[in-house]
Structure formats: structure tokens, C-alpha cells
Amino acid sequence: MNVYLGIDIGSVSSNFIMMNNQKEIIKNIYRRTLGNPVKAIQTGFTDLMDGCEEVTVKGVGTTGSGRHLAATLLGADVVKNEITAHAVAAAQFYPEVRTIIEIGGQDSKIIIMRDGIVHDFAMNTVCAAGTGSFLDQQASRLNMAIEDFGGQAVKSRQSVRIAGRCGVFAESDMIHKQQMGFPVEDIMMGLCEALVRNYLNNVAKGKKIEDLVVFQGGVAANEGLRAAFEKVLGQNLHIPPYYNVMGAIGAAILALEKSQGSRQNSRYKGCDYIMDGQFLSSSHECKGCPNLCEVVAIKRDQDILAYWGDRCKKWEGSLSQTEKANLQVV
Amino acid sequence: MTRVGIPAGLFYHYYYPLWKTFFVDLGAEVISSSLTNRQTVEKGIAVALDEACFPIKVYFGHIQELNELGPDYLFLPRLVSVEARSYICPKFMGLPDMIKASLPDLPPIIDMVVDMSINSKGLEQEIKRVGNIFTTNEKAISQAFRHGREELCKYRQLMQTGFSSSEAIEIWEGQERLLTTSADLQLGVLGHGYSLYDRCISMNLIGHLREMGCRVKLVETCSQDEIEKAAASLPKRVFWTLGRKNVGAALHMASDDEIDGLVYLACFGCGPDSMIKEFIERRSNGKPFLGITIDEHTGEAGLLTRLEAFCDMLRRRRKIDFESNLPPYGQYACGSENSL
Ligand code: SF4
Numbered sequence: 001m002n003v004y005l006g007i008d009i010g011s012v013s014s015n016f017i018m019m020n021n022q023k024e025i026i027k028n029i030y031r032r033t034l035g036n037p038v039k040a041i042q043t044g045f046t047d048l049m050d051g052c053e054e055v056t057v058k059g060v061g062t063t064g065s066g067r068h069l070a071a072t073l074l075g076a077d078v079v080k081n082e083i084t085a086h087a088v089a090a091a092q093f094y095p096e097v098r099t100i101i102e103i104g105g106q107d108s109k110i111i112i113m114r115d116g117i118v119h120d121f122a123m124n125t126v127c128a129a130g131t132g133s134f135l136d137q138q139a140s141r142l143n144m145a146i147e148d149f150g151g152q153a154v155k156s157r158q159s160v161r162i163a164g165r166c167g168v169f170a171e172s173d174m175i176h177k178q179q180m181g182f183p184v185e186d187i188m189m190g191l192c193e194a195l196v197r198n199y200l201n202n203v204a205k206g207k208k209i210e211d212l213v214v215f216q217g218g219v220a221a222n223e224g225l226r227a228a229f230e231k232v233l234g235q236n237l238h239i240p241p242y243y244n245v246m247g248a249i250g251a252a253i254l255a256l257e258k259s260q261g262s263r264q265n266s267r268y269k270g271c272d273y274i275m276d277g278q279f280l281s282s283s284h285e286c287k288g289c290p291n292l293c294e295v296v297a298i299k300r301d302q303d304i305l306a307y308w309g310d311r312c313k314k315w316e317g318s319l320s321q322t323e324k325a326n327l328q329v330v
Numbered sequence: 331m332t333r334v335g336i337p338a339g340l341f342y343h344y345y346y347p348l349w350k351t352f353f354v355d356l357g358a359e360v361i362s363s364s365l366t367n368r369q370t371v372e373k374g375i376a377v378a379l380d381e382a383c384f385p386i387k388v389y390f391g392h393i394q395e396l397n398e399l400g401p402d403y404l405f406l407p408r409l410v411s412v413e414a415r416s417y418i419c420p421k422f423m424g425l426p427d428m429i430k431a432s433l434p435d436l437p438p439i440i441d442m443v444v445d446m447s448i449n450s451k452g453l454e455q456e457i458k459r460v461g462n463i464f465t466t467n468e469k470a471i472s473q474a475f476r477h478g479r480e481e482l483c484k485y486r487q488l489m490q491t492g493f494s495s496s497e498a499i500e501i502w503e504g505q506e507r508l509l510t511t512s513a514d515l516q517l518g519v520l521g522h523g524y525s526l527y528d529r530c531i532s533m534n535l536i537g538h539l540r541e542m543g544c545r546v547k548l549v550e551t552c553s554q555d556e557i558e559k560a561a562a563s564l565p566k567r568v569f570w571t572l573g574r575k576n577v578g579a580a581l582h583m584a585s586d587d588e589i590d591g592l593v594y595l596a597c598f599g600c601g602p603d604s605m606i607k608e609f610i611e612r613r614s615n616g617k618p619f620l621g622i623t624i625d626e627h628t629g630e631a632g633l634l635t636r637l638e639a640f641c642d643m644l645r646r647r648r649k650i651d652f653e654s655n656l657p658p659y660g661q662y663a664c665g666s667e668n669s670l
Pocket residue numbers: 286287288289290291292293295309310311312313314315
């Protein structure tokens with residue numbers, strides 16, 4: 001069977017999907033990056049290919065903040081930013097989509113779609129108050145697993161208004177409301193609504209949220225948040241079946257589309273390449289000029305595959321042509 | 331020879347050729363700090379007030395670097411207004427004082443007030459006063475200033491062709507620079523020159539866009555007339571010089587069909603920017619708009635993601651427009667219905 005792989009390496013989670021040429025998902029893996037993307041890619045990829053000895057990889061797409069790293073390790077045909085990848089995936093499941101609300105662990109975005117393509121977008125910049133980590137934090141303060149959070153929150157009959165402008169205010173306000181004796185589920189629902197307000201104020205910032213609205217990203221599983229969005233917006237939210245790996249799906253679709261339009265073979269380096277090699281990343285400070293760039297090198301056994309972080313591209317330039325070709329962004 | 335130090339930040343990007351020519355003609359040697367790099371930024375952040383905006387903090391770093399070179403004078407102009415009825419951001423007015431207060435042990439400062447809000451009389455006197463540090467020959471002073479203006483003019487002509495100020499200064503100093511010609515997108519890229527054209531502060535925004543296949547149009551590529559005409563369409567006159575130029579250029583570009591989209595680089599903590607950016611976004615006539623706000627914590631990865639996504643969006647949008655404009659019966663390979 002011919003398959004296409006999509007890999008989304010973010011700071012919080014690393015996602016892997018395998019898709020056939022009918023764009024059907026054959027397998028998906030969602031795991032935490034845990035601060036070590038090289039390892040996350042190796043183990044995630046091993047899990048993905050486990051028991052799939054019969055497949056032929058026809059194309060690979062990578063996305064997420066670690067997209068270049070993943071492309072270096074695996075060999076990729078498409079290296080795409082997260083916005084485009086998420087939009088492509090959402091449009092695949094919902095051709096009519098006009099708004100995508102995407103909330104992940106560390107970032108959140110809004111994508112406005114027209115006729116199946118991105119029309120406008122925004123990402124959160126500095127503040128984490130509109131992202132999943134906001135709920136994570138508050139859940140741990142309530143001594144509750146984040147997985148149970150949504151289920152508890154929807155039991156609320158009357159949410160408590162929590163000043164959720166930022167995590168610090170939210171915490172003190174929450175403690176205050178607890179002391180006043182409000183039921184915990186009402187407080188939790190209040191937190192969900194605070195996150196929604198933060199998202200609408202900081203990320204969506206007055207952009208028109210038109211139907212059909214797709215809600216995706218790791219946080220979309222949280223029923224409390226979904227209910228809060230529907231209440232505040234007065235609109236229905238659609239949650240795709242693979243809501244937490246949409247970036248990876250988008251990358252795979254783009255790889256598939258690219259391979260169909262070209263006669264070139266995939267840049268995929270093969271299973272053995274990633275599974276048998278020892279990958280190491282090391283960093284050093286370049287003293288070539290006052291920029292003192294923190295240059296990161298990725299090595300497989302003794303071979304240097306890539307450099308990052310050199311502003312003047314002096315280190316990248318020292319690589320051989322074939323290695324450079326592998327780094328090309330498409 | 332008397333050595334005058336000019337920090338390579340803020341209005342360096344707008345007036346360096348003028349100032350340098352002026353001092354050199356008066357027999358001084360001009361030294362300047364290196365273009366902003368990570369050390370400049372770190373040194374600046376360490377001493378500047380927390381409330382200052384990013385480019386001002388960086389300016390503090392430039393002054394420290396210059397100071398280490400031991401100049402006889404530091405040139406820190408006090409820019410109030412460079413044209414009638416308009417002003418430079420108030421932060422510039424107090425800048426020399428802010429610097430003297432937080433950085434002791436500086437060489438004598440040439441603090442020249444530039445205020446042309448009413449007329450240019452005051453400036454003429456200031457030029458004379460500053461020139462007198464080097465010579466008593468008044469004719470030589472006014473000649474040096476005139477020569478400076480001529481060089482400024484040459485420099486601005488370079489920028490009209492699409493070079494950023496950093497590049498134009500390099501060319502003006504005798505280096506060679508080429509503009510890439512292969513591009514399939516045209517973007518209007520706006521912002522305050524001392525941030526946008528500083529390759530370190532802007533994280534090389536312009537360079538990245540060019541690498542992504544964009545031809546970049548800047549405030550300086552629009553003519554004065556085009557800018558003022560477009561800016562006049564606002565209900566109230568914008569009296570910040572840079573703000574008005576940005577709005578005017580943006581609105582002018584918004585009505586230009588050749589321009590695919592607009593990018594505005596704003597600085598976190600900048601009062602004028604927070605308004606100007608909104609203005610442009612709301613009045614840009616449906617032209618695709620990408621607003622980017624940076625500060626010293628912004629990472630380059632996030633910037634690249636946004637720029638890439640924006641370019642992707644413009645390309646995919648154009649493809650669709652193109653396809654939906656195709657006549658249903660197909661196109662002629664060349665020529666039209668009335669010709670072969
Ligand atoms: S990598 Fe280039 S820009 Fe960075 S410190 Fe070294 S020489 Fe300077």
C-alpha cells in the first residue's frame with residue numbers, strides 16, 4: 001500500500017499520521033514532546049511504522065515549530081507552517097468551513113477561511129491566557145486531572161464569573177470564589193468562559209466568526225470549553241474526529257498533493273535511516289561576530305545534517321549540496 | 331582630528347548621510363557603532379528604562395558601544411519636529427536627557443534641537459551653534475550643511491528604488507548591493523524605519539520576505555504626493571510624522587492593484603504604533619493585512635511562521651481568483667478574439 005506521512009512537531013506535543021492515497025487516516029500517534037524533539041520524532045516514528053512493514057512511503061510532510069528538524073531526520077517533500085497545514089486539514093473534513101478556532105497547549109490561532117483557503121489569520125503572541133496551558137495550570141490548582149476537567153465543568157448550572165485576564169489574576173480570583181463557597185464545577189465553567197473571553201480578546205480580536213466553525217487542537221476535547229464557546233458565540237462548534245492531529249493531517253495532504261503533481265521520488269530517507277542512526281543535537285556559541293549566535297548542530301552518527309540559529313548562514317553554508325537540498329523549504 | 335560618534339540607531343536610519351557629511355566637511359572624523367547585533371540589544375536592555383520601547387532600548391546599547399571607542403563628542407540630536415505642523419514621537423524629545431541620566435561618564439554631547447514645526451529658523455541657528463564647535467567660518471558651516479542635504483537626497487533616491495535604509499547606507503558608503511528580481515508577490519511593508527530596516531530589531535523581516543519570493547515596497551518607494559494625498563483622506567490629520575507617512579503609504583498601496591498585501595511591523599509598547607496599526611488594518615480596503623508586533627522576547631520562528639503563512643495565503647488566493655476568472659470556454663493560447 002502507498003502511504004503518506006504527516007508529522008507535526010510542536011513544543012508540547014508531537015503528532016504523526018499515516019494516510020492512504022484516498023486521504024483516509026490509517027494510523028495516528030499523539031505524544032508529548034517533553035523537551036526532546038529528536039527523541040520524540042524517533043520514538044513517535046517507530047510507533048507509527050510498527051506493524052506497517054508492507055507500506056511504501058510516497059511522501060512526507062512536516063509542520064510545527066520543529067518542522068525543519070523533522071524534515072532533516074526523515075527527509076520531507078513538504079515543510080509547511082502550522083497555519084496552512086491546519087487550514088488544509090480542516091477544509092478536507094469540512095469544505096464549508098469559514099472559521100477555524102485552534103487551541104493547543106502553548107499557542108492558539110484563528111483562521112478565517114473563504115472558499116476553502118485561508119483568508120485571514122492571527123496567532124497569540126506573548127500571552128498564554130488564551131491557550132491550553134491556562135486550563136492546565138488552573139486544573140492543577142484545583143487538584144484535578146486536566147482530562148476530567150471538561151466533564152466536571154459541564155455539570156455546572158450557573159458559571160461563576162472569573163477575572164481571567166491573566167493566569168495570576170485568575171488564580172487569586174478563583175481562590176476568592178472558592179472561599180465564598182461557590183461549587184467547584186461552577187468555578188471550572190467560569191474558568192472555561194474566562195479562557196474563551198481571553199481568546200476572543202487577544203487572538204480573534206474582532207475578527208468575524210462565521211459559520212461553519214471548526215474547533216480543533218489538543219484542547220478541543222474539553223467539553224467545558226466547547227460549551228463555553230458555544231454559549232459565548234451562540235454558534236455550533238464542529239469538532240473533527242482527529243481534532244488533536246490536524247496539523248499532521250494537513251502536512252500529509254500537502255505531501256500527497258505534491259507527489260501527485262510531480263514525477264519526482266519522495267525525499268523520504270527510509271525507516272533504517274532514522275531507526276538505526278544515533279542522532280545528536282549539540283549547540284555552541286559562534287564567536288564569528290558580536291551576534292554570538294547559539295548555533296545548533298544535528299548529527300547522525302558522525303555526519304552533520306543541519307545547522308540552525310546562525311543568522312548569517314555561515315554554518316549552514318558549510319554543508320554539502322545534498323545536505324542543503326534536504327533542508328529546502330517547499 | 332576631532333572624533334564625533336553617531337550611534338547607529340533611531341534616526342541614523344533617516345539622516346545618517348546628512349550628519350556624517352556635515353561633520354566630515356567641518357574636518358571631523360565620524361565614527362559610528364556597528365549595526366545592531368545581539369550585544370547591542372543586551373547592553374541596551376540592561377541600562378534602559380523598562381518603559382522605553384524596544385528601539386529606544388537598543389539605542390542605549392549603541393551609545394555604550396560607541397563610548398568604548400572613545401569619541402571626543404557624541405552626537406545625540408533632539409528631534410522634535412522635521413516638518414511643519416508635525417512632530418516626532420515625544421520619546422525623542424527627552425532622549426538626550428534620558429541618556430545622560432542613565433549613562434554617566436559620557437564624552438561631551440552635541441545636543442542639537444531639530445524643531446521645524448513652525449519654521450526652519452531655529453534649526454539654522456542650531457546648525458551654526460554646532461558648527462562653531464569645529465570652526466568659526468560661517469560660510470563653511472552653511473556649505474557643509476548644504477552638502478549634507480545633497481547627500482541626503484542621493485540617499486533617499488536609493489531608497490526610492492526599494493532598498494531599506496540599512497542597505498542604502500551601505501551603498502552610499504560605497505558597497506555593492508543588488509535587489510533580487512525574481513519575485514511573484516508584491517508586498518507593501520511598513521513600520522518605523524529604525525525598527526523595520528534594522529536587520530536585528532526586525533529579525534530581518536524584509537530579507538526573509540525577499541527570500542520567500544516577495545518584492546518589497548516601502549514607505550520610501552512612494553512619492554511624497556502619493557503619501558500626503560492618501561493620508562489626507564483620514565478624518566483627522568495625523569500629526570506624528572512617521573505615523574502619517576506610514577498611514578499614507580499604506581492607504582496608497584491598499585488602492586494599488588499590483589500590491590498583493592500589506593505587512594506592518596509594530597513595536598510593543600509604542601503608543602503611536604498601537605493606533606496606526608489599527609488605522610491601517612481598518613482602512614486598507616480589504617487588502618490582506620498582516621500585523622506583527624515585536625519586542626525583545628519575540629522569537630524568529632514565530633515570525634517566520636506568520637510570514638510563510640501570509641505568503642501561502644496570498645498565493646493560494648491568487649490562484650483561485652485566477653481560476654475563477656478564466657472564461658468558461660477556455661482561453662486562447664495567445665492573442666484575443668479579434669487577433670491572432
Ligand atoms: S553565525 Fe554568523 S551572525 Fe552568528 S555569530 Fe557567527 S558569524 Fe555572527
